[in-house]
Structures are given as structure tokens and as C-alpha cells.
Amino acid sequence: MTDTQESGTRTRTRQAIIDAAIEVLGQNPSATLGEIATAANVGRTTLHRYFPERSDLLTALSAEGTTRLNRAADNARLDEGTGADALRRLCHEYFELGSLLSLIFSEPQLIDDADWSEQGACDPGLSALVERGHHDGTIDPELPATWIQSVLWSQLYAGWSYLADTRISRHEALRLVVRTLSGAIAPKS
Amino acid sequence: MTDTQESGTRTRTRQAIIDAAIEVLGQNPSATLGEIATAANVGRTTLHRYFPERSDLLTALSAEGTTRLNRAADNARLDEGTGADALRRLCHEYFELGSLLSLIFSEPQLIDDADWSEQGACDPGLSALVERGHHDGTIDPELPATWIQSVLWSQLYAGWSYLADTRISRHEALRLVVRTLSGAIAPKS
DNA sequence: TTATAGTGGAACATCCATGTTCCATAAGGG
DNA sequence: CCCTTATGGAACATGGATGTTCCACTATAA
Structure with missing residues (x-):
């Protein structure tokens, strides 16, 4: 070098x-x-x-995004506790990403690691977490990991937008997101 | 004329x-x-x-979108049955809107009738529906109508994208959306 | 068939984001 | 303090999307 x-x-x-x-x-x-x-x-x-060039900036954003995303996932300790609890922790960590949420959500191809994202695949850590949840009875077995990933991101994005549009507090917005997400993934009685 | x-x-x-x-x-x-x-x-x-001009086309799209949106809401008969059931019917109808979902979701200002959308407001029909659900015990009273509207749209968008990205059937995608949405709004035990 | 409405392509002007060059100036390390 | 590094503004070139004009072509109705 x-x-x-x-x-x-x-x-x-x-x-x-x-x-x-x-x-x-x-x-x-x-x-x-x-x-x-x-x-x-x-x-x-x-x-x-x-x-x-603009593309150079986007490349840098991709790297930065991936870094932040991985750090958040690490902080969430996805391999501990029940599947649902781990997902809630991940939700908390991701919510802290702020504007990066909107960016990733509206420009998914910016992040989409070649690793996963291969048509119908998803983050391997999340996949394992969901599988665990399916077995420990904390995540609805009818919901595939890929769909749960979609739900997680759409809820995070909705929460972040809601926070921007209303007079609600950050804490309250996160509470709403976690509450609806928890219900969404819960096994149906 | x-x-x-x-x-x-x-x-x-x-x-x-x-x-x-x-x-x-x-x-x-x-x-x-x-x-x-x-x-x-x-x-x-x-x-x-x-x-x-491009703006003329956008104006026409706004009108067309509003029309389709209202027709879907009419078809859903929002004033019948429990709040949750009405919301599920609305979800079904809206899902049929297809690409219009993506468009409205990514360009909300295109529709946002001056009627509602005034910082923290939302579709009056939806608002009434949620209120009914709060009282008849089918919708979590902790969730404000505005948030439920956000959840509804983000779930619809997620489902439509999911349908486009995976090999899933339209019917199956809608089923996932309704299932997670139902759980999300359900009162917590 | 003839007249009219509707269409599509080519050519052109314009605007705006992008990318580049050059230079004067400010900031920071020695 | 001085010299290198870093910066910002102005000016210019380029490309692509937009908007306009003109004309030939097609279909349809009288």
C-alpha cells in the first residue's frame, strides 16, 4: 500500500x-x-x-451502511434468548439507525450484500433467529423468515416516518413499532 | 362548458x-x-x-389515485362489523390496487387530500373504524388511528414488494399481510 | 374517396445535475 | 512564522430529460 x-x-x-x-x-x-x-x-x-462521481459516494454509503447494520446486529445479541425477544432487540438497535432506515428502505440495492438477497434469501442471522422462534413457540410458524424481514423493515420505516410526521417522542414511536411488530409475529391462538 | x-x-x-x-x-x-x-x-x-408538462400528468395521477382509493374504501363497507374485520376488508381491497400502492407509498404527497393529512390526521373513515375497534375490543386501544394507518400502508407495501420479489402467489402474499396485520392490531392479552 | 382526428418520428431549444479546471484563500502542522 | 494541506467559489463543458414545432402517416367517419 x-x-x-x-x-x-x-x-x-x-x-x-x-x-x-x-x-x-x-x-x-x-x-x-x-x-x-x-x-x-x-x-x-x-x-x-x-x-x-456520484457512484463513488454511493459505494461509500453502501460500506458505511453495512458497517452500521452489522454493528447494530452485534449489539442485539441475536443468538440469546427466545426468537421473539431477539427480534425485539434487533428492532431496538435498528431503530437507532435513524435516517439510514429510510435510505436502506427506499434504496435496498444499496446494501443488499451479494451474500444473501439472492432471490428470496435474507440475512443469515435473522434467518437463524426466526427458525429458533419457530421452535421455541415465540414466532408464528406460518411466517417465513423472508417475510418477517420484510415486516421488520416496513415497520421500522413506518415508525421512523411517523416520528418525523407527528409530535410523538422517539421513545413512544419505538414503543408503537415494537408493540405492533410483536403482535404481528406472535403465534396465533 | x-x-x-x-x-x-x-x-x-x-x-x-x-x-x-x-x-x-x-x-x-x-x-x-x-x-x-x-x-x-x-x-x-x-x-x-x-x-x-410532467406536473399535469402527476395531477391526473392524483385524481385517478383518489378515485381508486375511494372506490376501494367503499367496497370495504367500513361501517359494518367489528373494527378489526372492517380493517381486514380494507386491507383486501387496497391490496388489489397493485402498483398504485407503491406509487402512493413512495410519493405520499401525490394523494394526501387537503382534507386529512393535516399533521397527525388521517382518513376519516379509517379513524371511525379504529375508534369502533377500540370499543368493541378487536383493536388494541393503545394504538392510535394514525399509527394504524401507517402500519396498514407499510404492510401493504411490504406485501406487494414481497410478491414482486419472490415466487409466492398473490393470494399467499395477501394472506401473509392480513395475518401479520391482524396480529399487529390485536389487543394484547 | 375525401376530410378530419389522432398519432409518431425527427429535429431543435432549454434546463438542470453533473463533472472539471483554475485560482484565491483559509487552516494547521512544523 | 512559513509551508503544505484543504477548501470554496467561479466559470465552463457535457449529457440527459423536458418541452416544442413540424410534417408525414393512419384510421375512421361522412
Whole structure:
């Protein structure tokens, strides 16, 4: 490697741009590079200096998104407790991702690791979690893991939008999400 | 009025463009007018003849969407039976809207009647339905109507996407949606 | 068949996001 | 303090979507 290192200033600027991009693109996926630069308190020239093409920025967003997603999953300790409890923990962790939720939801192809996402597949950790839930009786056995993944994400997105649109507190929004998600996956009597 | 009438041919062409626009924009909200024209089997020139500007087409889509939405709500007979049953019927009807679901979900401002949507409000029919469900014990009283509306739409969207992404049948997708939605709104024991 | 309504393609102008270059200036490390 | 690094603005080029005009072609009705 020639220059694996980057100045502290550059690292900070780069991160500011990525953060701003997540916020802005999360609200409006077709936002302009100019808007992103403004949100990052940076000139459009500077943005191009770090990410020559729009696709370069998207690639960086993909990496950042994957990192945050994995960190959240780690924090949720998916292999502990019942399936339903693990899913609720994952829901809590993911909810903290904020605008990244909207971005991933509206531009799924940005993340979709080549790993899973192969037509009908899904996150392996989630898949195992659901399977466990099917057996320990905390997750409706009629619901496949892929569908539960869809429900989880759509509920998270709904909750985040709800939080943005109403006067509700973050805590209350999360409570609603977890409550409806819990009911959705619960085995039917 | 001078010419409230339009030739049969023109009416058909106009409708073909609107239908195509719903399909195409439902899949990709930033689709080109050229793509829409192609999908409608119509020249781009013709499209401009009916809708001089893009905004004119969007206005027409708004009207068409509202019409279909209202028709679906009528078919669901929201004032009959328990709140939960009425909501399930509405879910069935809305699911039939197909690509319109995606379009409304990704471009909510297209529909948002000035009527409701006023920060924290929602469809009055739905609101009444939920209130009824709160009292007849079929809908979790902790869930406000606005949140239930969010859940309904996000579930519908999830189900429609799921249908598009997997090899599942339309009927099976709807079954999953109704099943999870029913659990989500059910009063907790 | 003739006249009219409806259509589609080609060519053109325009706008806007994108990407590039250049330069003056500000910031930070030595 | 000085020199390198980093930045932001202005100006310009480019490409794609949009909107317009014009004309030839087709179908339909009289």
C-alpha cells in the first residue's frame, strides 16, 4: 500500500459528507449533490474531491451502511434468548439507525450484500433467529423468515416516518413499532 | 362548458397513459416520460399532447389515485362489523390496487387530500373504524388511528414488494399481510 | 374517396445535475 | 512564522430529460 493513511482533517470531512448524504438521501433519494454538500457544510467542489462521481459516494454509503447494520446486529445479541425477544432487540438497535432506515428502505440495492438477497434469501442471522422462534413457540410458524424481514423493515420505516410526521417522542414511536411488530409475529391462538 | 366531452379514442389513449404511468412510476418514481410513453405504447409526442408538462400528468395521477382509493374504501363497507374485520376488508381491497400502492407509498404527497393529512390526521373513515375497534375490543386501544394507518400502508407495501420479489402467489402474499396485520392490531392479552 | 382526428418520428431549444479546471484563500502542522 | 494541506467559489463543458414545432402517416367517419 502507498498511502493507506489519511489526514485527520480529511477523515473528518469525508465522514461529514457521508453522514450528510445519509440524512439527505434518506429524506429524498433523488437529492442533488449540491444539496448534500450544503448539508455537510462543504463546497460542492470539495465533495467531488472526495467522491469524484456520484457512484463513488454511493459505494461509500453502501460500506458505511453495512458497517452500521452489522454493528447494530452485534449489539442485539441475536443468538440469546427466545426468537421473539431477539427480534425485539434487533428492532431496538435498528431503530437507532435513524435516517439510514429510510435510505436502506427506499434504496435496498444499496446494501443488499451479494451474500444473501439472492432471490428470496435474507440475512443469515435473522434467518437463524426466526427458525429458533419457530421452535421455541415465540414466532408464528406460518411466517417465513423472508417475510418477517420484510415486516421488520416496513415497520421500522413506518415508525421512523411517523416520528418525523407527528409530535410523538422517539421513545413512544419505538414503543408503537415494537408493540405492533410483536403482535404481528406472535403465534396465533 | 365548451367541450366537456372527449372522443372515445382520446379517452382510451388518455387512460392508457395514466395506467402506464401508475405502473412505471410505482416501480421507479423517477422514471422518464419516455419510459412512461413506451409503457403506454404511445409516442412521447402524444404523451405531451395530453399532458403538456410532467406536473399535469402527476395531477391526473392524483385524481385517478383518489378515485381508486375511494372506490376501494367503499367496497370495504367500513361501517359494518367489528373494527378489526372492517380493517381486514380494507386491507383486501387496497391490496388489489397493485402498483398504485407503491406509487402512493413512495410519493405520499401525490394523494394526501387537503382534507386529512393535516399533521397527525388521517382518513376519516379509517379513524371511525379504529375508534369502533377500540370499543368493541378487536383493536388494541393503545394504538392510535394514525399509527394504524401507517402500519396498514407499510404492510401493504411490504406485501406487494414481497410478491414482486419472490415466487409466492398473490393470494399467499395477501394472506401473509392480513395475518401479520391482524396480529399487529390485536389487543394484547 | 375525401376530410378530419389522432398519432409518431425527427429535429431543435432549454434546463438542470453533473463533472472539471483554475485560482484565491483559509487552516494547521512544523 | 512559513509551508503544505484543504477548501470554496467561479466559470465552463457535457449529457440527459423536458418541452416544442413540424410534417408525414393512419384510421375512421361522412
